[in-house]
Amino acid sequence: MSNSRRLLLLTALAFVAPLGFATETAVDNYKTYCVQCHGLQGNGNGINIRDMSVQPRDHTDAKAMSGRSDDQLFKVIKEGGPSIDKSVLMPRWGGVLSDDEIRDMVRYLRTLCKCQFGS
Ligand code: HEC
Numbered sequence: 001m002s003n004s005r006r007l008l009l010l011t012a013l014a015f016v017a018p019l020g021f022a023t024e025t026a027v028d029n030y031k032t033y034c035v036q037c038h039g040l041q042g043n044g045n046g047i048n049i050r051d052m053s054v055q056p057r058d059h060t061d062a063k064a065m066s067g068r069s070d071d072q073l074f075k076v077i078k079e080g081g082p083s084i085d086k087s088v089l090m091p092r093w094g095g096v097l098s099d100d101e102i103r104d105m106v107r108y109l110r111t112l113c114k115c116q117f118g119s
Contacts, residue, residue, distance in 0.1 A: 022108035029101060030108060033093065042112040054087035065113035073106045 037056040039045035044058035076084045080092030
């Protein structure tokens, strides 16, 4: 490969890498731990909501989700609702999911909302 080609490839990778890709594990974890409140489609419509005083976030809501940084999403998943001044009805998952799995989950949430922070 020529040097200029290599440079082109590296530049392309530099743009793609930060977006990242969620793995199947994130999809599975979401189905196991999140859908009962956040819904099978992630739209906040899970089977628990009838009995909940605070409704779960609609993760497909691009406007609301783009108002949160990846760090905030990581924090609320790991430490629970109160860590970002949200309801205790959003449980903490730090004991269940590893940090890597939570980062993976944040990437998955970005695919549900089709949004990035600030966009
Ligand atoms: C027992 C029900 C329940 C489960 C299970 C649950 N959540 Fe939540 N979640 C909530 C509620 C309720 C809120 C909204 C809290 C509020 O608005 O004060 C919330 C909010 C959130 C938010 C914050 C969004 C925002 O910007 O306000 C994220 C992110 C989130 N949940 C991710 C997850 C993930 C990922 C899982 C699975 C690992 C999960 N939740 C499982 C109830 C739940």
